[in-house]
Amino acid sequence: xALRIALDxxxxxxGPEEMVAGAVLAVQGTGLSVTLLGDEARLKAALSTHAYxxxxxxxxxxxxxxxxxxxxxxxIRKKKDASIVRAFxxxxxxxxxAVVSAGNSGATMAAxxxxxxRLEGISRPGIAGIYPTLKGPVAMMDVGANVDCRPQHLxxxxxxxxxxARELFGVERPRVGLLSIGEEGGKGNVLVxxxxxxxxxxxxxxxxxxxxxxxxxxxxxxxVCDGFVGNVCLKLSEGLAEAVMSMLGDEIRKxxxxxxxxxxxxxxxxxxxxxxxxxxxxxxxxxxIKGTGIVCHGRSNAVAIKNAIRVAAEMVAHKVNDHIVELLxxxxxxxxxxxxxxxxxxx
Amino acid sequence: xALRIALDxxxxxxGPEEMVAGAVLAVQGTGLSVTLLGDEARLKAALSTHAYxxxxxxxxxxxxxxxxxxxxxxxIRKKKDASIVRAFxxxxxxxxxAVVSAGNSGATMAAxxxxxxRLEGISRPGIAGIYPTLKGPVAMMDVGANVDCRPQHLxxxxxxxxxxARELFGVERPRVGLLSIGEEGGKGNVLVxxxxxxxxxxxxxxxxxxxxxxxxxxxxxxxVCDGFVGNVCLKLSEGLAEAVMSMLGDEIRKxxxxxxxxxxxxxxxxxxxxxxxxxxxxxxxxxxIKGTGIVCHGRSNAVAIKNAIRVAAEMVAHKVNDHIVELLxxxxxxxxxxxxxxxxxxx
Numbered sequence: 001x002a003l004r005i006a007l008d009x010x011x012x013x014x015g016p017e018e019m020v021a022g023a024v025l026a027v028q029g030t031g032l033s034v035t036l037l038g039d040e041a042r043l044k045a046a047l048s049t050h051a052y053x054x055x056x057x058x059x060x061x062x063x064x065x066x067x068x069x070x071x072x073x074x075x076i077r078k079k080k081d082a083s084i085v086r087a088f089x090x091x092x093x094x095x096x097x098a099v100v101s102a103g104n105s106g107a108t109m110a111a112x113x114x115x116x117x118r119l120e121g122i123s124r125p126g127i128a129g130i131y132p133t134l135k136g137p138v139a140m141m142d143v144g145a146n147v148d149c150r151p152q153h154l155x156x157x158x159x160x161x162x163x164x165a166r167e168l169f170g171v172e173r174p175r176v177g178l179l180s181i182g183e184e185g186g187k188g189n190v191l192v193x194x195x196x197x198x199x200x201x202x203x204x205x206x207x208x209x210x211x212x213x214x215x216x217x218x219x220x221x222x223x224v225c226d227g228f229v230g231n232v233c234l235k236l237s238e239g240l241a242e243a244v245m246s247m248l249g250d251e252i253r254k255x256x257x258x259x260x261x262x263x264x265x266x267x268x269x270x271x272x273x274x275x276x277x278x279x280x281x282x283x284x285x286x287x288x289i290k291g292t293g294i295v296c297h298g299r300s301n302a303v304a305i306k307n308a309i310r311v312a313a314e315m316v317a318h319k320v321n322d323h324i325v326e327l328l329x330x331x332x333x334x335x336x337x338x339x340x341x342x343x344x345x346x347x
Numbered sequence: 348x349a350l351r352i353a354l355d356x357x358x359x360x361x362g363p364e365e366m367v368a369g370a371v372l373a374v375q376g377t378g379l380s381v382t383l384l385g386d387e388a389r390l391k392a393a394l395s396t397h398a399y400x401x402x403x404x405x406x407x408x409x410x411x412x413x414x415x416x417x418x419x420x421x422x423i424r425k426k427k428d429a430s431i432v433r434a435f436x437x438x439x440x441x442x443x444x445a446v447v448s449a450g451n452s453g454a455t456m457a458a459x460x461x462x463x464x465r466l467e468g469i470s471r472p473g474i475a476g477i478y479p480t481l482k483g484p485v486a487m488m489d490v491g492a493n494v495d496c497r498p499q500h501l502x503x504x505x506x507x508x509x510x511x512a513r514e515l516f517g518v519e520r521p522r523v524g525l526l527s528i529g530e531e532g533g534k535g536n537v538l539v540x541x542x543x544x545x546x547x548x549x550x551x552x553x554x555x556x557x558x559x560x561x562x563x564x565x566x567x568x569x570x571v572c573d574g575f576v577g578n579v580c581l582k583l584s585e586g587l588a589e590a591v592m593s594m595l596g597d598e599i600r601k602x603x604x605x606x607x608x609x610x611x612x613x614x615x616x617x618x619x620x621x622x623x624x625x626x627x628x629x630x631x632x633x634x635x636i637k638g639t640g641i642v643c644h645g646r647s648n649a650v651a652i653k654n655a656i657r658v659a660a661e662m663v664a665h666k667v668n669d670h671i672v673e674l675l676x677x678x679x680x681x682x683x684x685x686x687x688x689x690x691x692x693x694x
Contacts, residue, residue, distance in 0.1 A: 147537075181578040188494065189494040190495050213586030215586055228527075235558045237583065240584055252615045254615065265605040267605065268601065272595045
């Protein structure tokens with residue numbers, strides 16, 4: 001099946017030209033097609049500087065943009081001709097199979113829910129962050145869409161991210177851990193303790209609590225947390241990795257010998273950067289919607305966009321959504337979820 | 348005033364000999380005295396291998412230890428002769444001015460509260476984590492003692508960490524930020540939004556929400572969060588810093604040229620490690636108790652212990668506790684705190 005992915009070409013800090021370059025890379029050597037949404041004149045001008053297979057990239061003109069700092073809900077309500085809104089409208093019509101955007105991630109999530117709706121059995125769609133580790137990648141969910149969560153929501157995040165990890169990481173029974181502050185099940189806040197009981201009863205390959213330091217060891221495939229904690233972790237990791245490299249750079253620049261050493265080790269630094277680069281996975285999948293979406297970092301370059309488009313296509317080809325629905329139906333924890341809700345999670 | 352610091356010599360992964368070495372370093376070139384608590388024979392044997400000013404280090408024999416994986420409350424209740432329990436009992440008697448321990452941090456906190464009690468006006472003592480940044484250090488509080496918090500608790504953490512930062516970092520009006528997932532005051536979970544309103548009314552130099560990525564930039568002196576989020580951040584940072592260095596090491600070892608480069612840049616790497624080493628601040632201060640305590644990392648070496656002892660002494664000399672009480676009294680938010688409580692913080 002030839003898949004067609006919509007790319008919000010007005011999203012991202014680097015401008016539409018970078019998005020166009022990403023689309024061109026994405027269609028090379030694959031059967032994929034891309035629909036670019038944005039200012040037609042600008043996109044066509046950018047496309048004219050590239051060589052690509054005719055018909056594989058098309059442009060749909062849109063006249064509005066939801067800005068990065070704009071309220072997501074206001075933005076998508078007021079701007080019916082915004083690139084991100086039109087992209088999900090096309091997805092609903094079946095004209096495209098997935099949407100990729102490096103624009104306002106809240107607006108992307110809001111448009112996805114408004115135009116596609118929630119997947120059967122999912123009360124809270126969310127965003128999974130993909131981190132590199134010492135071994136394979138790990139999916140942390142939620143990383144920002146849902147800040148105040150109940151145990152049911154964490155359970156749903158676990159199901160969704162496990163379905164994603166199974167299909168995208170190729171792990172038959174992904175190991176699912178609950179992010180907490182001690183490995184024993186009794187440790188954590190009220191939300192985590194109640195969620196722990198739900199996970200124990202699920203059919204997931206639940207390995208119990210994991211701690212922040214386990215995130216990068218590669219011994220867990222899915223880490224579940226609420227969107228507040230997940231978003232803090234995401235930004236802390238970014239900030240720390242940058243600070244570490246910046247401090248190391250400062251020290252190296254202090255001596256001529258160290259600078260020479262750095263030059264000799266430059267390829268190793270480059271391989272290292274590639275290994276930890278967020279661009280490798282392209283972006284963070286939106287999970288729990290009746291369709292497929294990927295939110296990319298605002299700073300995404302063409303390679304990140306290419307990778308995000310390819311991951312979106314893989315999600316469609318591997319029917320990640322069907323697997324989510326199956327996992328939920330198999331567990332059938334409905335009554336238990338309702339009970340846990342009733343218990344509340346206030347301290 | 349000559350200060351005397353109690354050191355739980357049975358705490359820490361490296362054994363009592365490392366603690367003894369830390370105590371010897373701590374008294375060198377300072378007016379400090381140290382009381383070591385633990386197995387007398389073993390501690391005296393270790394001391395006999397060092398040279399130090401007579402009378403500056405004394406040993407108090409204790410026959411029990413609260414293990415790292417033991418329940419803090421059970422541990423301190425059942426083991427009256429545990430080194431950490433006896434240390435705080437000495438502190439209560441006035442025989443020592445502060446307690447330092449690299450043992451079970453929960454037991455240290457529990458013993459501190461049981462033997463010293465809470466500082467006037469503080470409902471939840473906590474632990475401040477000290478991070479290096481691109482500029483000065485930053486104190487994040489709470490990093491583990493309080494997992495389910497109300498706005499009042501976060502406000503108290505802000506007051507306590509600000510008093511600490513003023514005295515220990517030498518910043519007259521420490522900048523206090525609330526850890527959230529967006530810089531605007533309207534962003535965050537319910538706890539953060541309600542706490543934001545309290546901080547706005549306080550006399551603290553409150554700069555609003557900060558994000559995870561701001562942690563290491565050095566543009567904020569105090570970051571306030573609940574103990575669940577803070578502990579996850581602490582362990583995530585540790586794990587990420589280790590993973591980054593491990594991945595970089597892997598890449599360097601792959602080529603002879605890069606290995607040579609690393610040798611040339613070795614001093615720069617060493618300076619970098621020193622700059623980010625948790626040992627530089629020695630440990631994490633317990634704040635909100637009627638006394639002074641520092642919890643050190645289990646892996647603490649002698650240098651970390653020395654630094655922790657010196658920081659404990661500085662906290663006493665600078666009367667950090669008096670400043671906490673003054674800041675609280677000056678704000679006098681009593682009624683407002685009660686109101687915010689009543690509002691609850693459930694989603």
